Amino acid sequence: MKRIVPVNSSGDLKSFIDFPHTLYKNDKSYVPELFIAQQDMLTPGKHPFYEHSEVKLFLAYEGEEIVGRIAAIFNTNHNAFTERNDGFFGFFDTINDQETVNLLLKEASGWLREKGADTVWGPVNLSTNDTCGLLIEGFDRPPVAMMPYNAPYYQQLLENAGLVKKTDLFAYEITTESVNDRSVRLMDALETRLKRSGIVIRPIDLKKFKEEVVKIREVYNSAWDKNLGFVPMTENEFNYLAKDLKMILDPDFCLVAEKDNKLIGFILGIPDINQILIKIKKGRLLPTGIFKLLFGKKNIKGLRVLTLGVVEDYRKLGIEACLYGRVIKNGRTKGIKTAECSWMLEDNYLINHAIEQINGKLYKKYRLYEKAI
The missing domain is CATH 3.40.630.30 (Gcn5-related N-acetyltransferase (GNAT))
Incomplete structure (x- = not known):
């Protein structure tokens, strides 16, 4: 029963x-x-x-x-x-x-x-x-x-x-062996062109982390507001998430686009800590799990790109390509072998096409279900 x-x-x-x-x-x-x-x-x-x-x-x-x-x-x-x-x-x-x-x-x-x-x-x-x-x-x-x-x-x-x-919801995989280098090759030329318009790409400044988080939240809540299921994050929710992510954050994979000191876009990639967590029994950090987490970080060869957003007025200028290109270039330098871009709505044709153009492979699908009650 x-x-x-x-x-x-x-x-x-x-x-x-x-x-x-x-x-x-x-x-x-x-x-x-x-x-x-x-x-x-x-x-x-x-x-x-x-x-x-x-x-x-x-x-x-x-x-x-x-x-x-x-x-x-x-x-x-x-x-x-x-x-x-x-x-x-x-x-x-x-x-x-x-x-x-x-x-x-x-x-x-x-x-x-x-x-x-x-x-x-x-x-x-x-x-x-x-x-x-x-x-x-x-x-x-x-x-x-x-x-x-x-x-x-x-x-x-x-x-x-x-x-x-x-x-x-789509998840794409990009490998260092199969990635289309075009975005990397064009990155310098694109960034030069953007600079002439006053747009700069830079890593997040961890010394000013709280100030950066405030600016990123504004972009996040603006860039995603028309997506299915989106709900703006409150200040406390965003700070809670940012505090957790800061423990594994690498500025080479968290980049912002700025114009006249105002954030207009950002990309966030995080090391795939699941490569370590899969070895931590029942998710317990004590007594030995914490050491697996601390000492295993340097051996992570995967990355998850979990957000990329540009405010509406600045889309289609090449900012997205520059952000992706810089992350790919930095990933190679740091020995990253694979990256997952996830998740993407199935009807987000613009960003899905951009990922496919750099040879991203759709390799996982997730579904949201609904029912009247």
Whole structure:
């Protein structure tokens, strides 16, 4: 007999976070999330998301064994920005069993209806500014930093439960061997041309990190405001993310475009720390995980380019090509072998074409689902 139990204690939360470790214990592509980061993300008062929105966590049991989990997420800021009544589900994991999935979605949807939602979509953890999407293609490789992973059977289970495609998210892989050098070769000429217009490309200044973060947030909230599912990040949310990223940030992969001391674009690449996390059992840094993280960073050969944005009035001037070109050039110098550009909306033809032009290969697809509730 299966039953759904709300997460009400620290012990329940630990079980919620640890369930995927058991589910994927024999899956070589699974990368455990850091326990402390997940704990903070799912605890009101520790993550700034809860300053404006609510989350309810549920576990599915069969007897005394956990067989699934789900988070129901009511994002007040998203609904205010989009003028909709959406609910979200996330942190979704399950055994290959339709009854379990149906029960989890029913419980999450019921809670969201009580909050006023008439649609549920996901998976999203906690918003589209965080990890989101269901992996539907590309199961043969582990995910890169801050990208999700799930078993292939999830897709059929969700579709059997009545969820339908909302959109697909693309992940492209670029290797140093196959990359088209055109953007690198043209970079100097493009930058010279941009300078004549007063536009400069430079690395982020870590000595003025707080000031830089304020400027980058303005560009982020401006450049992505028309994207599906986008919701502006609050100051506290952006600072929270920036604080975490600063620990692994390399200025050679975080570049900004500036005109008259005003930021008009930026690109952010981060080392693929999943190459280390995959070796850290159950995402615990203690007692030995922290040493794997600290000493393994120098051996990382992968990069994830997770954001590239230029404010609307400055697009199609070559800024994007310069940012990409500089990251590629710096990556080669530092021994990076592969880079993933993710995620991209399937209908973002401009940026997808730009990646394909430098021989980026579409190698993973993720899907967002929706359903009326």
